[in-house]
Amino acid sequence: MTSDHIVALSDCRSYDQAAVDRAVAEAARAAGLPSMTGATVLLKPNLLLASDPIRAATTHPAVVRAAARAVKAAGAARVLVGDSPGWQALSSVAGKTGMQDVIASEGLLWADFSDPVTVDLPGGGMMRRFELAKAVADADIVVNLPKLKTHGLMYYTGAVKNLFGCVPGLRKSAFHLRFPGRADFARMLADLYLAVKPAFCVMDAVVGMEGPGPNNGKPRDIGLILAAKNGFDLDWIAAGVIGYNPADVPYLAVAAGDTRYGFEPSAIKTVGEDPARRVVPHFQRVRVLKETDFFKRHMPAWLHRLARNLTVARPFFSDRRCVRCGACVKICPATALRFEDGKNAPLVDYSSCIRCYCCHEVCPADAIRLRRLP
Ligand code: SF4
Numbered sequence: 001m002t003s004d005h006i007v008a009l010s011d012c013r014s015y016d017q018a019a020v021d022r023a024v025a026e027a028a029r030a031a032g033l034p035s036m037t038g039a040t041v042l043l044k045p046n047l048l049l050a051s052d053p054i055r056a057a058t059t060h061p062a063v064v065r066a067a068a069r070a071v072k073a074a075g076a077a078r079v080l081v082g083d084s085p086g087w088q089a090l091s092s093v094a095g096k097t098g099m100q101d102v103i104a105s106e107g108l109l110w111a112d113f114s115d116p117v118t119v120d121l122p123g124g125g126m127m128r129r130f131e132l133a134k135a136v137a138d139a140d141i142v143v144n145l146p147k148l149k150t151h152g153l154m155y156y157t158g159a160v161k162n163l164f165g166c167v168p169g170l171r172k173s174a175f176h177l178r179f180p181g182r183a184d185f186a187r188m189l190a191d192l193y194l195a196v197k198p199a200f201c202v203m204d205a206v207v208g209m210e211g212p213g214p215n216n217g218k219p220r221d222i223g224l225i226l227a228a229k230n231g232f233d234l235d236w237i238a239a240g241v242i243g244y245n246p247a248d249v250p251y252l253a254v255a256a257g258d259t260r261y262g263f264e265p266s267a268i269k270t271v272g273e274d275p276a277r278r279v280v281p282h283f284q285r286v287r288v289l290k291e292t293d294f295f296k297r298h299m300p301a302w303l304h305r306l307a308r309n310l311t312v313a314r315p316f317f318s319d320r321r322c323v324r325c326g327a328c329v330k331i332c333p334a335t336a337l338r339f340e341d342g343k344n345a346p347l348v349d350y351s352s353c354i355r356c357y358c359c360h361e362v363c364p365a366d367a368i369r370l371r372r373l374p
């Protein structure tokens with residue numbers, strides 16, 4: 001059996017390092033981790049923000065450590081770790097997420113994601129080029145280390161969405177402005193996957209995040225390490241484990257059956273744990289809204305914007321919870337947020353808000369709720 005469409009699932013019930021090492025090595029072997037002899041390998045975990053690993057917002061350091069050991073065993077000459085967090089300095093993210101310790105103790109190097117480079121993508125479905133972190137383009141091999149979580153915009157985040165961190169810093173915001181709807185943002189993400197071309201993916205699903213992910217949800221035991229060569233394959237299986245119909249995840253729907261992405265759900269073979277037996281009961285998912293393509297096609301643009309404004313969940317800010325850190329104001333691509341005297345939390349201009357949920361993603365105080373109008 002060719003390993004190109006294998007998704008390996010290994011049981012792993014804790015972050016005890018020996019258990020994670022065993023599960024990552026087992027899944028990597030089963031899914032066909034390629035030889036990396038002499039290569040410079042970049043590990044790309046999810047380092048969304050400075051958050052204690054216990055909160056399950058970031059890839060656990062034990063998984064990054066185990067992946068570093070696996071790629072070294074596969075022959076890697078240099079191993080780097082990098083990401084571009086939402087808005088905070090990498091130094092604060094590195095310490096809080098436990099990455100600094102992994103890098104120092106395993107003899108790894110930090111990859112600087114601040115310098116951009118243009119990467120052409122002649123075979124993309126929608127995009128023709130991307131500005132990626134130069135460190136991503138310079139690596140011989142990228143190994144993608146996502147965390148399994150819910151996500152306000154994409155419903156689910158895993159291997160494909162994790163690569164959005166390869167876009168340096170606040171350049172990410174420009175993509176939200178350019179592609180404010182779910183469908184187009186999903187097409188962009190699918191193309192980004194092609195531009196980054198990770199050779200292998202290892203997912204931290206030992207503890208995932210349910211509820212209002214990707215930052216303010218709750219940790220939920222899942223007990224799995226997943227590995228695959230193709231991130232779409234991996235996400236299809238992982239989304240099913242937390243109870244989604246994977247075809248409801250917008251970027252999986254975009255890429256399914258499209259030869260550009262090498263992704264055909266019927267070709268996926270799973271090995272190891274049976275995903276059907278590992279579905280997590282009552283996992284709190286983000287509610288799937290069917291996109292209003294019909295209305296988009298048949299309504300004038302202004303009316304579609306109005307309908308979207310009224311029907312798509314909007315961010316509501318809690319004065320009580322807000323700690324006035326300013327992260328949401330800084331990251332908002334539509335400059336729809338501002339502080340005003342007499343109010344603790346920022347005010348939202350809903351006519352400018354594009355419902356990208358970047359504010360929700362970076363809020364460290366769980367002060368933002370996504371709700372539709374009653
Ligand atoms: S207010 Fe929040 S959801 Fe609206 S555009 Fe700004 S960051 Fe996006």
Ligand code: SF4
Pocket residue numbers: 317321322323324325326327328329345346359362363364365366367368
């Ligand atoms: S709402 Fe959240 S992100 Fe925005 S200023 Fe308040 S605490 Fe910071």
